Amino acid sequence: MTQTHKENRIAKAPRLFVAADLAAGAEVTCEPGQANYLVNVLRLRAGAAVRLFNGRDGEWLAEITTAKRGKCTLQIRETLRAQETPPDIDYLFAPLKKARLDYMVQKATEMGVAALRPVMTAYTVADRVNLERMRANAIEAAEQCNILWVPEVSEPQPLRAVLAHWPEERRLIFCDEAAPIASPVEALGAVAPGPLGVLVGPEGGFNAEERAVLRNASFAVPISLGPRVMRADTAAVAALALVNAVLGDWR
Amino acid sequence: MTQTHKENRIAKAPRLFVAADLAAGAEVTCEPGQANYLVNVLRLRAGAAVRLFNGRDGEWLAEITTAKRGKCTLQIRETLRAQETPPDIDYLFAPLKKARLDYMVQKATEMGVAALRPVMTAYTVADRVNLERMRANAIEAAEQCNILWVPEVSEPQPLRAVLAHWPEERRLIFCDEAAPIASPVEALGAVAPGPLGVLVGPEGGFNAEERAVLRNASFAVPISLGPRVMRADTAAVAALALVNAVLGDWR
Numbered sequence: 001m002t003q004t005h006k007e008n009r010i011a012k013a014p015r016l017f018v019a020a021d022l023a024a025g026a027e028v029t030c031e032p033g034q035a036n037y038l039v040n041v042l043r044l045r046a047g048a049a050v051r052l053f054n055g056r057d058g059e060w061l062a063e064i065t066t067a068k069r070g071k072c073t074l075q076i077r078e079t080l081r082a083q084e085t086p087p088d089i090d091y092l093f094a095p096l097k098k099a100r101l102d103y104m105v106q107k108a109t110e111m112g113v114a115a116l117r118p119v120m121t122a123y124t125v126a127d128r129v130n131l132e133r134m135r136a137n138a139i140e141a142a143e144q145c146n147i148l149w150v151p152e153v154s155e156p157q158p159l160r161a162v163l164a165h166w167p168e169e170r171r172l173i174f175c176d177e178a179a180p181i182a183s184p185v186e187a188l189g190a191v192a193p194g195p196l197g198v199l200v201g202p203e204g205g206f207n208a209e210e211r212a213v214l215r216n217a218s219f220a221v222p223i224s225l226g227p228r229v230m231r232a233d234t235a236a237v238a239a240l241a242l243v244n245a246v247l248g249d250w251r
Numbered sequence: 252m253t254q255t256h257k258e259n260r261i262a263k264a265p266r267l268f269v270a271a272d273l274a275a276g277a278e279v280t281c282e283p284g285q286a287n288y289l290v291n292v293l294r295l296r297a298g299a300a301v302r303l304f305n306g307r308d309g310e311w312l313a314e315i316t317t318a319k320r321g322k323c324t325l326q327i328r329e330t331l332r333a334q335e336t337p338p339d340i341d342y343l344f345a346p347l348k349k350a351r352l353d354y355m356v357q358k359a360t361e362m363g364v365a366a367l368r369p370v371m372t373a374y375t376v377a378d379r380v381n382l383e384r385m386r387a388n389a390i391e392a393a394e395q396c397n398i399l400w401v402p403e404v405s406e407p408q409p410l411r412a413v414l415a416h417w418p419e420e421r422r423l424i425f426c427d428e429a430a431p432i433a434s435p436v437e438a439l440g441a442v443a444p445g446p447l448g449v450l451v452g453p454e455g456g457f458n459a460e461e462r463a464v465l466r467n468a469s470f471a472v473p474i475s476l477g478p479r480v481m482r483a484d485t486a487a488v489a490a491l492a493l494v495n496a497v498l499g500d501w502r
Contacts, residue, residue: 103354110485112477146480183502185436225492226363226501229396234361237485238492241476245493250477251434 010061010080013049014042015143017150022057027065028074035072038064050074053142055149058083084148086114087248088195090170091240094119094202095126095156096232102137104233109141109151111240112249113198118156123204129156159210166197168219173243174199175235176214176222184223184239188246191221198243200236261312261331264300265293266394268401273308278316279325286323289315301325304393306400309334335399337365338499339446341421342491345370345453346377346407347483353388355484360392360402362491363500364449369407374455380407410461417448419470424494425450426486427465427473435474435490439497442472449494451487 014037020028030038038044045067052074053059059081062074091113095101108116116138118129135153142150166172171191181187199214206214214220225238244250265288271279281289289295296318303325304310310332313325342364346352359367367389369380386404393401417423422442432438450465457465465471476489495501 107485107488110479110481111489112479145482183496185496224501226495226499228361228363228398230361231396234358234488237358237488238362241489241492242496244477245434245436248477250475 009049010051013051013061014038014044015051015053015059015146017139017143018052018054020054022052022054022060022076024060024076024078026076028052028062028076030072030074032070035070038072039067039069051080052076053148056083059148081148086149086151087112087244089113089240089243089248090115090117090195090197091151091236092117092119092159092162092172092197092199093236094121094124094159094200094232095129096203097126100231100233101126101129102133104236105134105137106141107233107237108240109138109147110145111237111244112147113151113240114149115152115154117154117162119159119162119199120156121159121202121210122207123202125202125204131155160213163213163217166217166219167195170195170197170219171221172197172199172214172217172219173221173223173239174214175201175225175239176211177205177224179222179224182224184225184242185246187221187223188242191247193247196243196247198239200232200239203232260300261302264302264312265289265295266302266304266310266397268390268394269303269305271305273303273305273311273327275311275327275329277327279303279313279327281323281325283321286321289323290318290320302331303327304399307334310399332399337400337402338363338495340364340491340494340499341366341368341446341448342402342487343368343370343410343413343423343448343450344487345372345375345410345451345483346380347454348377351482351484352377352380353384355487356385356388357392358484358488359491360389360398361396362488362495363398364402364491365400366403366405368405368413370410370413370450371407372410372453372461373458374453376453376455382406411464414464414468417468417470418446421446421448421470422472423448423450423465423468423470424472424474424490425465426452426476426490427462428456428475430473430475432473433475435476435493436497438472438474439493442498444498447494447498449490451483451490454483 048064062076066073091108095118299315313327317324342359346369
């Protein structure tokens with residue numbers, strides 16, 4: 001096999017997030033859903049290449065050793081990429097309704113955040129959050145976008161409680177149409193390097209009390225996202241792009 | 252009616268894009284789809300408030316005068332906002348498949364672009380583009396996000412032809428993982444004020460020839476969107492957010 005053939009084979013190999021430890025020679029048994037995907041959907045057979053990552057051991061090339069209905073085992077061949085650490089950005093958001101929440105979780109994962117933290121605010125529309133579904137969306141986005149970690153998904157918490165226990169050293173960037181500095185690049189440029197949170201409120205915005213708490217918090221950094229109204233999932237990508245570009249790893 | 256009641260009534264009034272000229276006292280007959288939406292979906296009756304914009308005359312408060320099955324007429328009462336001009340940003344993109352294209356069109360509209368220009372590239376997946384559907388998505392996003400214009404939607408053109416006839420004075424910002432300046436804020440900061448284009452390629456990227464043409468074009472400005480892979484609709488929002496923040500009206 002030439003080098004280019006090998007590279008193509010690897011680049012086209014499906015990419016799966018697994019719980020198992022990864023090391024050369026180890027055997028991995030796929031979960032039933034993954035076995036179904038590899039064997040019944042993609043119709044892969046013994047010998048086919050698969051890429052694996054677990055958020056700890058980097059990315060590995062593996063080969064299917066058994067491909068049966070409902071069962072698929074893999075043997076790990078060689079390392080492809082060393083583990084990377086996610087930028088230390090927690091993404092906090094008021095959960096949206098189903099499809100838009102799926103989308104927002106996928107997008108925040110693509111933007112590389114380390115943690116997904118749903119917060120309940122006064123104007124939050126969704127009253128329940130399906131954490132399993134959030135986690136499945138985060139895994140899918142990480143698998144598809146070559147990311148080496150899956151953001152941690154935490155239980156929803158009231159925004160008030162989150163702010164009351166917020167660690168002072170972690171700057172919390174939040175979107176505020178009345179931010180005192182109109183330019184978000186300038187506002188972010190004044191933030192010292194360190195751990196970050198990014199908070200995007202619900203479509204109806206924060207209420208007066210939430211806004212007052214945020215404005216008075218020493219750790220909070222308001223940024224404006226311009227003169228137009230945006231949906232919350234758009235604001236999420238826009239805010240995280242600016243944070244990555246000015247403070248994160250897009251430099 | 253108190254001032255606050257009036258403000259609430261206006262803020263909650265549905266917002267519609269219409270073709271008609273708008274001026275105080277004028278009568279507007281809704282299109283059948285809009286009549287159905289106001290009368291059958293929202294169940295509005297004569298006297299209900301509706302906001303109208305047409306991309307030329309600003310935003311107006313109107314009142315329903317006739318609300319029948321299949322027919323709805325409005326009388327225009329008073330002006331709410333003066334017309335605004337969109338930032339001079341053309342958004343060029345390789346069309347995606349259905350739901351993702353809908354999403355990308357909505358997002359680019361929310362980001363305030365003046366024109367939506369589909370371009371066919373070597374790795375473009377969608378072979379046909381439904382312009383009516385694109386336009387409907389752009390209208391819906393403008394209506395929902397308080398925008399006073401609907402971006403112009405143009406026929407798909409081959410990227411090669413677009414680049415061959417590109418006007419020199421319009422800088423064309425495109426996403427390139429191998430951009431010579433790693434920081435997109437720094438790369439955009441070097442662009443002089445003026446008309447802009449933003450180009451986002453298909454999920455497979457540009458091919459070698461397209462990339463060579465773009466790299467050699469005097470009007471083209473490559474920017475990097477960081478070390479992770481992003482889907483094209485995510486890259487669209489990220490790139491437009493950075494352009495708005497550094498060169499556009501988010502300042």
